[in-house]
Amino acid sequence: xxxxVIAINRNMKGWFIPVILLTLWIxxxxxxxxxxxxxxxxxxxxVSGKHLTETLRFFIFEVPKVILLLVLIIFxxxxxxxxxxxxxxxxxxxxxxxxxxxxxxxxxxIVTPFCSCSxxxxxxGFVEAGVPLGxxxxxxxxxxxxxxxxxxLLIGLFGWKVAVIYVGTGLVIAIxxxxxxxxxxxxxxxxxxxxxxxxxxxxxxxxKLLFYDRFRAGYEAxxxxxxxxxxxxxxxxxxxxGAHGYVPQDFLGSLLxxxxxxxxxxxxxxxxxxxxxxxxxxxxxSVLLEKGVSLGTAxxxxxxxxxxxxxxxxxxxxxxxxxxxxxxxxxxxxxIVFVGFIFNYVM
Amino acid sequence: MDIKILGTGCPRCKALExxxxxxxxxxxxxxxxxxxxxxxxxxxxxxxxxxxxxxxxQVVVKGKVPSVNELKDLFIQKL
Numbered sequence: 001x002x003x004x005v006i007a008i009n010r011n012m013k014g015w016f017i018p019v020i021l022l023t024l025w026i027x028x029x030x031x032x033x034x035x036x037x038x039x040x041x042x043x044x045x046x047v048s049g050k051h052l053t054e055t056l057r058f059f060i061f062e063v064p065k066v067i068l069l070l071v072l073i074i075f076x077x078x079x080x081x082x083x084x085x086x087x088x089x090x091x092x093x094x095x096x097x098x099x100x101x102x103x104x105x106x107x108x109x110i111v112t113p114f115c116s117c118s119x120x121x122x123x124x125g126f127v128e129a130g131v132p133l134g135x136x137x138x139x140x141x142x143x144x145x146x147x148x149x150x151x152x153l154l155i156g157l158f159g160w161k162v163a164v165i166y167v168g169t170g171l172v173i174a175i176x177x178x179x180x181x182x183x184x185x186x187x188x189x190x191x192x193x194x195x196x197x198x199x200x201x202x203x204x205x206x207x208k209l210l211f212y213d214r215f216r217a218g219y220e221a222x223x224x225x226x227x228x229x230x231x232x233x234x235x236x237x238x239x240x241x242g243a244h245g246y247v248p249q250d251f252l253g254s255l256l257x258x259x260x261x262x263x264x265x266x267x268x269x270x271x272x273x274x275x276x277x278x279x280x281x282x283x284x285x286s287v288l289l290e291k292g293v294s295l296g297t298a299x300x301x302x303x304x305x306x307x308x309x310x311x312x313x314x315x316x317x318x319x320x321x322x323x324x325x326x327x328x329x330x331x332x333x334x335x336i337v338f339v340g341f342i343f344n345y346v347m
Numbered sequence: 348m349d350i351k352i353l354g355t356g357c358p359r360c361k362a363l364e365x366x367x368x369x370x371x372x373x374x375x376x377x378x379x380x381x382x383x384x385x386x387x388x389x390x391x392x393x394x395x396x397x398x399x400x401x402x403x404x405q406v407v408v409k410g411k412v413p414s415v416n417e418l419k420d421l422f423i424q425k426l
Contacts, residue, residue, distance in 0.1 A: 086395040113410065115359075121389060121390065121395050121397055124395075125390070197387060
């Protein structure tokens with residue numbers, strides 16, 4: 001009885017903290033524009049309309065805005081992710097049919113916590129439990145490519161439309177590529193020893209999390225992710241501010257511009273040896289766009305860097321034979337080429 | 348107490364190893380700390396996210412690196 005009382009107290013402990021933080025967040029976000037305008041015009045005494053003034057205004061406004069959005073989204077996603085463990089995701093996907101399985105795996109790839117360093121144990125855990133190979137691939141493609149940080153940065157720097165396009169087409173690629181890998185029956189190209197893995201399922205009991213623990217997970221996610229990526233955000237916004245309409249079209253622009261049909265495939269090939277998470281690549285994408293690279297080509301480049309990377313391929317080489325790796329890279333690359341072409345054509 | 352760190356050598360795995368050794372020292376426990384790097388062995392514990400911490404054969408942490416203080420609490424609970 002006493003233990004129960006303590007548990008309830010612990011559960012309720014600190015309920016007001018999120019409420020206070022959220023109120024502070026709303027006030028800051030709401031008052032940001034007037035405060036920035038006041039600082040620029042009255043404290044710095046700069047004249048509105050001049051190029052330097054507007055560049056400075058853009059930078060001083062965008063950095064806190066994007067960081068505020070990131071804090072909120074990462075915090076919320078951090079809490080949501082405590083409800084989606086890899087174990088639960090695997091349970092949902094076990095023995096699912098093609099297509100439904102690919103769809104679910106791609107969606108779960110967005111919300112399940114994933115780190116490319118855990119790709120191997122995750123792959124083994126899925127395959128061992130009987131998740132179909134194609135479904136496992138849908139998960140492995142969606143997880144690094146689509147995440148909350150990428151979403152917020154895309155919204156902040158390029159607007160809603162680009163963000164929705166990126167997430168939508170990323171999902172289509174993950175679903176379609178996994179589905180095709182499943183259809184092609186490539187199971188024989190998984191390293192033999194994978195099928196001899198015997199995993200214990202004893203340790204699967206979910207530890208019961210209190211609201212307090214979930215709240216802390218959200219807080220930890222914010223400090224961990226922001227600690228890693230803040231520098232990229234500042235660089236990305238500085239580039240966006242400094243280069244606004246300034247940078248002339250140059251070599252890169254003419255090479256990867258809309259007129260060149262080979263722009264998209266070239267961007268993808270350039271992207272494969274590079275490795276970065278979604279947050280790190282976005283500043284580069286903003287540079288590319290400023291240099292006259294078309295949107296479809298820039299998005300294709302971003303997807304190639306985060307979705308197809310040499311280090312990840314080397315990690316996967318431990319569990320997959322080269323035929324399967326080639327199929328995986330080839331199918332995903334073709335998917336990205338389509339996305340790039342469609343957007344260069346439509347936009 | 349038998350403590351195992353499961354991890355294939357990622358930076359976070361090394362961070363967990365350091366934190367564990369510090370926590371053991373600070374609590375003055377009589378514990379053996381060993382590292383499991385072989386993926387087949389890791390899979391036997393049924394974890395899908397590394398690094399993971401195993402105390403006396405039971406997985407207590409997976410996919411994250413707790414602070415030294417949290418580890419100390421964990422060790423005391425498992426005594």
